Amino acid sequence: MKLSKKKVILTLIGIILLAAASIAGYVIHKISDKPKNILKILPDHVDLQIKDFVYTEVGEANSKWEVKAQTAQFDKKQNLAVFDHVQIILTTAEKKVYVMKGDKGQMLTDKKDIEIKGNVAIVSDSGDRFTTDYLKYSDAEKKFYTDAPVVMENKRMKISGTGLALYMNTGELNLLSAVKARIN
Numbered sequence: 253m254k255l256s257k258k259k260v261i262l263t264l265i266g267i268i269l270l271a272a273a274s275i276a277g278y279v280i281h282k283i284s285d286k287p288k289n290i291l292k293i294l295p296d297h298v299d300l301q302i303k304d305f306v307y308t309e310v311g312e313a314n315s316k317w318e319v320k321a322q323t324a325q326f327d328k329k330q331n332l333a334v335f336d337h338v339q340i341i342l343t344t345a346e347k348k349v350y351v352m353k354g355d356k357g358q359m360l361t362d363k364k365d366i367e368i369k370g371n372v373a374i375v376s377d378s379g380d381r382f383t384t385d386y387l388k389y390s391d392a393e394k395k396f397y398t399d400a401p402v403v404m405e406n407k408r409m410k411i412s413g414t415g416l417a418l419y420m421n422t423g424e425l426n427l428l429s430a431v432k433a434r435i436n
Contacts, residue, residue: 313345344423349377364391
């Protein structure tokens with residue numbers, strides 16, 4: 253059986269078009285696949301970004317505090333660490349434990365001063381829960397404090413006031429002014 257020249261040329265053209273379509277489909281599929289590991293470029297002022305950040309500081313008389321954050325960004329020039337979803341666990345020299353949480357936070361790395369804000373909650377190991385707008389830590393004074401309104405609740409009572417001071421070495425916690433209590 254003899255094939256005509258025209259049929260051979262048409263068959264070859266069909267095979268070439270089919271091969272070209274297959275190669276084009278493969279290339280388009282590979283280009284549209286999203287890479288799994290994308291390199292994120294950090295802003296100019298950020299020197300380092302860490303996921304699941306943990307920092308522990310041991311103080312006098314075995315008191316310690318531990319800072320955990322979902323992410324931490326460091327700006328070395330400004331000695332600043334900025335945290336997302338931050339948690340601070342304070343264990344005092346008297347072995348009292350306080351867990352403090354907030355949406356955002358920052359730490360002056362040269363002074364070790366911290367501020368957390370956004371849905372700030374402090375829970376003690378005895379079950380007391382404190383809420384406030386922001387909370388600061390002064391390493392020079394070894395205390396956590398706020399001047400904002402504070403609400404303290406537990407099973408027995410609800411106390412509101414303005415300002416709070418929590419001393420790292422002793423575990424002493426004070427509501428500072430305009431204190432009102434309701435006993436259940």
